[in-house]
Amino acid sequence: MNERTEKTLLAIIVGLFVLLSATYSVVVPPFEASDELWHYPMVKYIADHWSLPVQDPANVGPWRQEGSQPPLYYFLGALTTFWIDTSDMPQARHLNPHVDNGVATPDGNINLAVHHPAREAFPWRGTVLAVHLVRFLSVLMGAAAVFLTYLIVREVLPDEPALALGAAAIHAFTPMFVFISGSVNNDNLVTPLASLALLMLLKKINSQPRSSVIRPWSLVISYVPLGIVLGLATLAKTTAVLLTLLTALVVAVRAVRRRSWLEFVIGGLATLIPFLLVVGWWCLHNLRLYGDLTGFNVFLEVLGTREVPADVAQMWRERYSFAAGYWGNFGGLNVPMASWTYDVLNALAVVALLGLIILLLRKIRGRNFLILRPSSFVLCLLWGLGIVLSWLLWWSRITWSSQGRLVFPAISVWSMLLALGLTGWLPSRWRRWAVATFVILLLGLSAAAPFVWIRPAYALPEPLPPAQVDAIPHRVEADFGGVMRLLGYDLETELVEPGGQVGVTLYWEALAPTEQDHTVFVHLLGKHDRTIAQRDTFPGLGLLSTTMIKKGSEAASTWLEPGDAWADRYVVPLEATTYAPDEAQIEVGLYDTTSRVRLLANDNSDNVRFGQVKIHARPGDVPNPISVNFGDRMELTGYDLSELAARPGETITLTLHWRGLQKMEANYTISTQLVGGAQRKAAQRDGWPLDGGAPTAAWKPGQKIADTRSLVVFPDAPPGVYDVRIAVYVLEGEKIAHLPVISEGGQMLSNHVMLTPVRVTP
Numbered sequence: 001m002n003e004r005t006e007k008t009l010l011a012i013i014v015g016l017f018v019l020l021s022a023t024y025s026v027v028v029p030p031f032e033a034s035d036e037l038w039h040y041p042m043v044k045y046i047a048d049h050w051s052l053p054v055q056d057p058a059n060v061g062p063w064r065q066e067g068s069q070p071p072l073y074y075f076l077g078a079l080t081t082f083w084i085d086t087s088d089m090p091q092a093r094h095l096n097p098h099v100d101n102g103v104a105t106p107d108g109n110i111n112l113a114v115h116h117p118a119r120e121a122f123p124w125r126g127t128v129l130a131v132h133l134v135r136f137l138s139v140l141m142g143a144a145a146v147f148l149t150y151l152i153v154r155e156v157l158p159d160e161p162a163l164a165l166g167a168a169a170i171h172a173f174t175p176m177f178v179f180i181s182g183s184v185n186n187d188n189l190v191t192p193l194a195s196l197a198l199l200m201l202l203k204k205i206n207s208q209p210r211s212s213v214i215r216p217w218s219l220v221i222s223y224v225p226l227g228i229v230l231g232l233a234t235l236a237k238t239t240a241v242l243l244t245l246l247t248a249l250v251v252a253v254r255a256v257r258r259r260s261w262l263e264f265v266i267g268g269l270a271t272l273i274p275f276l277l278v279v280g281w282w283c284l285h286n287l288r289l290y291g292d293l294t295g296f297n298v299f300l301e302v303l304g305t306r307e308v309p310a311d312v313a314q315m316w317r318e319r320y321s322f323a324a325g326y327w328g329n330f331g332g333l334n335v336p337m338a339s340w341t342y343d344v345l346n347a348l349a350v351v352a353l354l355g356l357i358i359l360l361l362r363k364i365r366g367r368n369f370l371i372l373r374p375s376s377f378v379l380c381l382l383w384g385l386g387i388v389l390s391w392l393l394w395w396s397r398i399t400w401s402s403q404g405r406l407v408f409p410a411i412s413v414w415s416m417l418l419a420l421g422l423t424g425w426l427p428s429r430w431r432r433w434a435v436a437t438f439v440i441l442l443l444g445l446s447a448a449a450p451f452v453w454i455r456p457a458y459a460l461p462e463p464l465p466p467a468q469v470d471a472i473p474h475r476v477e478a479d480f481g482g483v484m485r486l487l488g489y490d491l492e493t494e495l496v497e498p499g500g501q502v503g504v505t506l507y508w509e510a511l512a513p514t515e516q517d518h519t520v521f522v523h524l525l526g527k528h529d530r531t532i533a534q535r536d537t538f539p540g541l542g543l544l545s546t547t548m549i550k551k552g553s554e555a556a557s558t559w560l561e562p563g564d565a566w567a568d569r570y571v572v573p574l575e576a577t578t579y580a581p582d583e584a585q586i587e588v589g590l591y592d593t594t595s596r597v598r599l600l601a602n603d604n605s606d607n608v609r610f611g612q613v614k615i616h617a618r619p620g621d622v623p624n625p626i627s628v629n630f631g632d633r634m635e636l637t638g639y640d641l642s643e644l645a646a647r648p649g650e651t652i653t654l655t656l657h658w659r660g661l662q663k664m665e666a667n668y669t670i671s672t673q674l675v676g677g678a679q680r681k682a683a684q685r686d687g688w689p690l691d692g693g694a695p696t697a698a699w700k701p702g703q704k705i706a707d708t709r710s711l712v713v714f715p716d717a718p719p720g721v722y723d724v725r726i727a728v729y730v731l732e733g734e735k736i737a738h739l740p741v742i743s744e745g746g747q748m749l750s751n752h753v754m755l756t757p758v759r760v761t762p
Helices: 003-027 036-049 064-068 072-081 126-156 161-173 175-181 187-206 216-236 238-258 261-290 296-303 312-317 319-327 339-364 374-398 404-423 428-457 466-470
Strands: 474-480 484-491 501-510 518-526 530-537 565-573 582-592 608-615 628-630 634-641 651-660 669-675 681-687 704-712 720-732 735-738 753-760
Touching: 003 126, 003 161, 003 175, 003 428, 036 064, 036 072, 036 126, 064 296, 072 126, 072 187, 072 216, 126 161, 126 175, 126 187, 126 374, 126 404, 161 175, 161 404, 161 428, 175 187, 175 319, 175 404, 175 428, 187 216, 187 238, 187 374, 187 404, 216 238, 216 261, 238 261, 238 374, 312 319, 312 374, 319 339, 319 404, 339 404, 339 428, 374 404, 404 428, 474 608, 484 582, 484 608, 501 518, 501 582, 518 565, 518 608, 530 565, 530 582, 530 753, 634 720, 634 753, 651 669, 669 704, 669 753, 681 704
Parallel strands: none
Antiparallel strands: 474 484, 484 501, 501 565, 518 530, 518 582, 582 608, 628 634, 634 651, 651 704, 669 681, 669 720, 720 735, 720 753
C-alpha cells in the first residue's frame, strides 16, 4: 500500500466517523445519552460561575456525582457555550422520574427526559443549542481518538499499514463509541488524551538516542510535554492517572538501556513536575473540601454503591451487559440493538482472542513474519490491563457500573487486538478481507442504529383516529381530575403464573393541561387489596407530560391538547416470588407526581378497577416453587403462608422450604420480616432453622428442610401493605455478615429477597 492510498483511506475512515457521530448527536434527543443529563449541568454551572460546584450529598445539584469529576472537559464545554442563555435548562431537562434506567422493557418508558418537538426543533435555542454544540465538540474529540489509534498501531506494527487502518476503522465504527462521541460525556476527552500519552510513551520506548552524551536540558525538553499531556488526561478523568505508572516504567527502561541515573532522575522529575502543576490545584481543592485528593469519597456517596460488593464470579455473571455496553446499548443503557448483533460480535471477539493466542505462539516459534515491536506491544497490553483491572477490582466491584464503555480510554488497544486477532495469524492475502468484513459489519450497525433502534424508541404515541376510538373493546369513560379521561381498556391476559407478565392496553383522552406532572399507575391487586405488581409511568409510557411549556417569548404549548386520544400498552411484570393461587384485578388511576396525591375520578373514587386475572401456581413438589440462591450455600425452593392479611397482634405462619447446596461450616440465622415503606417493620423473627433443631452446619448437600416459623404482627404496626423479606446471616463478632442472593441472570447481588406482600388490617 502506497503512502497516498494509506492517507486517503485514513481520511475516509475519520470522515465517515465524523459523519456518523454527528448524525447520532442530532438524532439522539437531548439528555438521552449515558449520564448526559448530569454531565451537561456541570458544563452549565461552570459557564455560569467559572468555578466548581461544592458537592453536598444531602442536597445534590442537577449534576449529581459528576460534580466530583475532574473539570477539564466541562471547562472546554463552558468555553464553547458560555455565550448562550441556558436559563431554560429546567424546562428543557424535563426529567422522567419513572424511567427504567438500564433495563430494556417490553413496553417502553426508557426515556430519561420528556421531549417536546417544539422545544427541540431546529433552529436550536437555549439549552438545546448548548447541548448540541458540546456534542459537536465531543465528535471532534472522538475523531482525534480514531486518528491516534492509527498512529499507535503504526508504532506497534511499523510495516502493517493495513492493520493500522483496520484498527482505526474498528475504533471508528464501534457503535457505542460513535454514540458516546456524539454526546456530552467526559469520556470523550480522556480517550484522545490518554491515547496521545500512550503514543508518546511508545515513541520514547522505541526511540534510539542519537548520541551517548546525555544533555540534561534536552532531557527536560523531551519529557515535559509528556508530563503536561498526562496531567491534562488526568484532569479529564482520573482513569488516566494509571498512565503515570507506565511512564515510570518507560523512564526506568530508557535509563537502564542508557545506563544512566541522570535520565532516570531528570526524566522522572521533568514528567512529574508538570503533571503535578496541571492537576495539583484540583487535588488540593478536593483535599480542602472533602478530605480526599480525588473527591471520589463524595462521588460514591452521591452515586451510591452496591448492596453487596461484587466478586469475580458476579462480574462474570454480568458479562453480557458489559459486552452490550461495549458494542452498543444506547440511551440510558436501555435501548439495545437486536440480540443477534451481540451474539455475532461476541463470537467474533472470541475468534479474535483465539487468533491472538495462535499469533503469539507462532511468533514465539518464529513462524510468523508479522513485524511487531515487543516492547510497544507489551506497553499497550499493560495499559489495557490496567484499565480492566481498575474497573474489575475496584470500580465495578463497588458500583453498579457493568458498562463496557468504561474501558474506552483504552479502546485503541482493544481495536488493535481485535484487528490482530482476526487477521494477524492469517496468510497476508486474506488479512485485508478479514478485517474489511468486520469493519463493514460495524459500519452497517453504526449507520443503522440511529434509525432502526434509537429514533423509534423515542417516537411519540400515534393519535387514535375516531374509528379506533369507537372500536375500543371495553368502555370505561372515567375522568380523572379534569386532566385525563380513561376511555376504555383491552386486557390481554386472564391467566398468569409467578414470573409472568400481564399486558393491558389503556385508551386515554387529554382533557386539560395543568401546572404539574401527573403519573399513571397500573396496579395488579390481589386478595385483600394487596398490590402484587405495578407499573407507574408518565402518559405515553413516559413520553408525554400533562404540563404546559413555553419556548422563549412564544405562547405556552402543551404535550397534550384537549381532545387528543392515544393508546398505551402496559406490560406489568410479576415477580417469580409472587404468591399463588390468587385472583387479581387491574387498578388504574393518576396521581400528582410531586405530592403523590391521587386524582379523583368522576365517581369520587381515586381509581378504576376492572378485569380479572387468575394467578396459578407453577408446578413443583412444594408450595410456591422458586429458586433463590443464598451464597451458593443454601437454596430457598418454595414457601407458604397461612394468611395474606392479619391484624396487629395476630400471627402469620410462614413455611420456608430449603435445600442445602454444599457443606456449611457456619450456623446461619434466617431472618423473616414484614417490611413496609421507609423500611418500617410490622413483624420479625430471627433464628436457626426449626428453632435450632436443624442448624445449617449439620445440613448435607441436597438435604431438604421445611422450616415453619410464626410471625406475630407488632401491636403498634400501622395498617398497610408489607413485604415478606428473607435474609440469611451469621454474626462475626459484632458484625452481621449476610449471605448474598445470587442471580444467574446477571442482576446485582442483594442481601435479601422479597417474597410476597401481605396486608396488615386495622
